[in-house]
Amino acid sequence: MDNSKITIAINDQEYKVDPGQTIMQAADKCGYRIPRLCYHPKLSIEGACRVCIVQVEGIRNYVASCAYPVANGMKIYTNTRELRQARRDIVELLLDNHPLDCHTCDRDGNCELQRLAYSMGLRQRHFEGERKQYEKDLSSTSVIRDPDKCILCGRCVRMCSEIQGVHCLTQAHRGFNTVVMPAYNQPFAESVCTACGQCINVCPTASFIEKNYTQELFEKLNDPNLITVAQVAPSVRAAIGEAFGLPPGRNMEGQIVAALRHMGFNYIFDTQFSADLTIMEEASEFLERVQSKGPLPLITSCSSAWMKYMEQFYPDLIENISTAKSPMSMASAMIKTYFAEKIKADPKRILSVAFMCCTAKKYEAARPELNVRGMRATDIVITTRELAWMVKSSGIDFVNIKPEKFDEPLGLSSGAGAIFGVTGGVMEAAIRTAYELYTGETLIDIELTDIRGFKGVKEAKVMLDGQELRLAVAHGLGNAHQALEMVRADRSRFHFVEVMGCPGGCIGGGGQPYPLVNSLPLDEESLKLRAQALYGLDREKTIRRSHENPDVQRLYKEFLGRPLSEKSHELLHTHYKPHLPKGIVSPNLKVV
Amino acid sequence: MTTTQANDAIATDDQKLAQLKEFIAQTQKDEHPDSFLIAVLHKAQELYSYLPVPVMDEIAQEMAIPTAHIWGVATFYHYFNLTPPGQHVISICLGTACYVRGAAQILQTLRDELKIDMGQVTPDGLFSLQPARCLGACGLAPVVMIDDKIHGELTPKKMIQILNQYRKQAKK
Numbered sequence: 001m002d003n004s005k006i007t008i009a010i011n012d013q014e015y016k017v018d019p020g021q022t023i024m025q026a027a028d029k030c031g032y033r034i035p036r037l038c039y040h041p042k043l044s045i046e047g048a049c050r051v052c053i054v055q056v057e058g059i060r061n062y063v064a065s066c067a068y069p070v071a072n073g074m075k076i077y078t079n080t081r082e083l084r085q086a087r088r089d090i091v092e093l094l095l096d097n098h099p100l101d102c103h104t105c106d107r108d109g110n111c112e113l114q115r116l117a118y119s120m121g122l123r124q125r126h127f128e129g130e131r132k133q134y135e136k137d138l139s140s141t142s143v144i145r146d147p148d149k150c151i152l153c154g155r156c157v158r159m160c161s162e163i164q165g166v167h168c169l170t171q172a173h174r175g176f177n178t179v180v181m182p183a184y185n186q187p188f189a190e191s192v193c194t195a196c197g198q199c200i201n202v203c204p205t206a207s208f209i210e211k212n213y214t215q216e217l218f219e220k221l222n223d224p225n226l227i228t229v230a231q232v233a234p235s236v237r238a239a240i241g242e243a244f245g246l247p248p249g250r251n252m253e254g255q256i257v258a259a260l261r262h263m264g265f266n267y268i269f270d271t272q273f274s275a276d277l278t279i280m281e282e283a284s285e286f287l288e289r290v291q292s293k294g295p296l297p298l299i300t301s302c303s304s305a306w307m308k309y310m311e312q313f314y315p316d317l318i319e320n321i322s323t324a325k326s327p328m329s330m331a332s333a334m335i336k337t338y339f340a341e342k343i344k345a346d347p348k349r350i351l352s353v354a355f356m357c358c359t360a361k362k363y364e365a366a367r368p369e370l371n372v373r374g375m376r377a378t379d380i381v382i383t384t385r386e387l388a389w390m391v392k393s394s395g396i397d398f399v400n401i402k403p404e405k406f407d408e409p410l411g412l413s414s415g416a417g418a419i420f421g422v423t424g425g426v427m428e429a430a431i432r433t434a435y436e437l438y439t440g441e442t443l444i445d446i447e448l449t450d451i452r453g454f455k456g457v458k459e460a461k462v463m464l465d466g467q468e469l470r471l472a473v474a475h476g477l478g479n480a481h482q483a484l485e486m487v488r489a490d491r492s493r494f495h496f497v498e499v500m501g502c503p504g505g506c507i508g509g510g511g512q513p514y515p516l517v518n519s520l521p522l523d524e525e526s527l528k529l530r531a532q533a534l535y536g537l538d539r540e541k542t543i544r545r546s547h548e549n550p551d552v553q554r555l556y557k558e559f560l561g562r563p564l565s566e567k568s569h570e571l572l573h574t575h576y577k578p579h580l581p582k583g584i585v586s587p588n589l590k591v592v
Numbered sequence: 593m594t595t596t597q598a599n600d601a602i603a604t605d606d607q608k609l610a611q612l613k614e615f616i617a618q619t620q621k622d623e624h625p626d627s628f629l630i631a632v633l634h635k636a637q638e639l640y641s642y643l644p645v646p647v648m649d650e651i652a653q654e655m656a657i658p659t660a661h662i663w664g665v666a667t668f669y670h671y672f673n674l675t676p677p678g679q680h681v682i683s684i685c686l687g688t689a690c691y692v693r694g695a696a697q698i699l700q701t702l703r704d705e706l707k708i709d710m711g712q713v714t715p716d717g718l719f720s721l722q723p724a725r726c727l728g729a730c731g732l733a734p735v736v737m738i739d740d741k742i743h744g745e746l747t748p749k750k751m752i753q754i755l756n757q758y759r760k761q762a763k764k
């Protein structure tokens with residue numbers, strides 16, 4: 001086996017390594033951390049920044065280690081005096097036309113460019129180059145673009161096209177004038193951007209950032225006339241610890257509830273409760289369609305970036321999309337009706353705030369289709385990153401705070417509600433309930449392992465009363481594209497398709513904390529750990545099926561009647577329409 | 593930096609569009625149809641004299657290439673016009689002979705007079721300015737070409753006089 005290996009030397013130490021990898025990959029495994037910027041393991045190699053240069057004996061110029069393959073007998077140097085100088089010059093050039101405003105910048109303290117400059121030992125600035133001065137694009141409800149902070153690494157462009165298949169971004173113009181922008185320099189709000197926020201996740205600087213609503217929320221928390229109501233998405237609790245230096249995968253549910261009470265929220269509810277509600281409606285909708293044979297497959301709709309992607313690129317599948325609202329919008333609808341009635345309050349006085357792992361939820365909240373009785377259902381959406389900042393800014397000792405519990409009547413959830421945050425989770429939760437609603441029997445083996453994990457498109461089969469149901473699960477919009485092309489080619493191939501817009505599902509959402517030092521966004525290990533936190537939550541619960549949630553049962557008894565009732569249709573369902581902004585490519589997107 | 597203006601009005605003249613589509617259809621037979629993008633953009637510019645947004649949208653549809661990618665290519669190369677050219681296109685020669693004989697001064701005069709830079713159009717739409725390599729009239733250097741007429745042996749003063757002639761004509 002060992003003779004398939006080749007021998008290389010790094011800094012005069014010999015190593016046996018596998019052929020067919022780059023110098024950077026080999027060096028990583030041997031314990032050398034070569035600096036890098038434009039490289040990302042999930043994206044194609046751009047080789048643009050040259051921060052990762054190394055010396056190879058016999059080659060006169062420095063080579064970019066992220067792109068250069070190892071060869072037998074190769075002698076590599078990663079840390080010579082000349083290299084250190086050359087690298088420092090490269091980073092210095094980047095900083096030359098970068099704004100000097102770290103301490104008023106959104107990425108202060110978690111910026112890759114800052115870290116890089118630090119590790120290069122740049123302690124003063126020699127040149128002051130010509131500065132870029134562009135206007136920020138503030139048009140989107142979710143994503144802000146600030147070209148002044150851009151160092152043209154191209155990660156966002158590759159993310160948006162290679163992983164998300166949206167192709168919203170390009171590097172337009174050339175040389176010093178190069179700017180990352182949508183086609184025709186359209187404002188974001190008019191572009192094909194789905195607001196998924198994945199460009200934010202991979203951007204090393206503050207060039208892409210979410211639209212921040214924290215100041216507005218702080219203001220409103222001080223308004224005595226408002227009844228402030230919070231809800232917290234499953235994936236927020238699985239990831240927020242990372243923003244406080246904890247390893248990924250710590251469930252911080254109780255700490256979040258406690259922190260929100262400290263911040264002054266009157267009521268704190270759980271989006272996992274409304275996830276159970278979504279399952280009641282969606283599983284019923286699914287069974288109705290199975291029985292009446294149409295239209296199938298049913299395709300889930302709770303991912304907001306996916307809503308926009310589908311309306312833009314798959315308008316022909318709109319009749320297949322579940323009309324059930326997302327858990328966030330269901331919770332908000334119940335807060336402003338059922339709950340308002342319960343506490344005998346004017347719903348107009350209620351401020352409904354959603355803490356989400358997602359930037360696209362800001363877009364969803366603003367969709368007029370989701371208004372309830374003439375009111376906006378979700379008033380403010382705050383991402384995990386923004387919440388972490390609010391907690392820090394409020395002087396709360398988050399890690400050591402005593403955990404507290406969600407409020408009634410929208411705070412109790414089943415294990416099925418928890419796994420909503422992971423790819424495959426909505427499907428798994430729906431099957432747990434659909435099976436029982438349909439057969440009247442309890443599904444014994446409730447863990448659908450075939451649709452867990454991070455394969456791009458997962459397929460599974462379950463038997464429902466002698467009928468075979470074929471399921472598909474896709475996460476990340478690029479994978480969704482693959483799955484939907486299968487549906488377009490053969491409408492009877494699947495009965496039920498789950499789509500989540502972000503890689504890994506909501507746990508990999510565009511609003512999650514920036515990765516730890518020396519880890520990368522979308523790192524599969526951290527995604528796995530976040531997923532485990534939610535699967536752990538599921539396993540700990542005695543109630544693991546949505547329809548067994550007693551508070552959901554009470555809500556139907558006291559208020560909604562039954563799933564798909566008239567009232568449910570009024571408050572818990574929505575509709576979609578083709579949405580073709582100027583300049584999209586439809587129907588057949590392809591990667592160029 | 594140039595951005596596209598509201599140029600949808602130009603929209604898509606049926607005949608030109610048919611020609612463009614025909615041209616694209618030919619390229620789609622190739623094994624690598626995407627590699628024809630630049631050729632297709634050239635064809636479009638030949639037909640419309642610039643690249644209107646609706647035309648780029650059509651190209652995106654026909655070639656199944658995302659508009660962002662088309663926009664990246666169209667903005668990368670200087671020879672693609674993203675705004676409609678002026679009524680009169682001024683090409684200033686920046687070839688060696690002209691340069692030596694004072695093209696820089698003429699360029700400065702044009703910039704001051706028209707208040708636009710290379711690749712831009714005057715707000716009244718009368719003139720646009722673009723660079724040219726040797727126009728083959730080195731004997732007359734420095735030289736500008738307005739539409740297809742050569743004007744040589746220029747001085748700043750003469751340049752202004754010429755511009756004024758065009759302006760007067762436009763008023764009539």
Ligand code: SF4
Nearest residue numbers: 102105108111205206
């Ligand atoms: S992006 Fe990073 S380096 Fe640039 S100003 Fe912000 S914190 Fe500083």
Ligand code: SF4
Nearest residue numbers: 160193194196197199
């Ligand atoms: S938010 Fe998503 S769709 Fe929009 S530009 Fe960023 S990666 Fe692309």
Ligand code: SF4
Nearest residue numbers: 150151153154156203
């Ligand atoms: S916006 Fe961010 S990710 Fe995109 S090229 Fe600029 S620095 Fe890189």
Ligand code: FES
Nearest residue numbers: 047049050052066
């Ligand atoms: S990381 Fe290798 S060139 Fe940018």
Ligand code: FES
Nearest residue numbers: 685687690726727
């Ligand atoms: S250099 Fe100007 S015409 Fe030849």
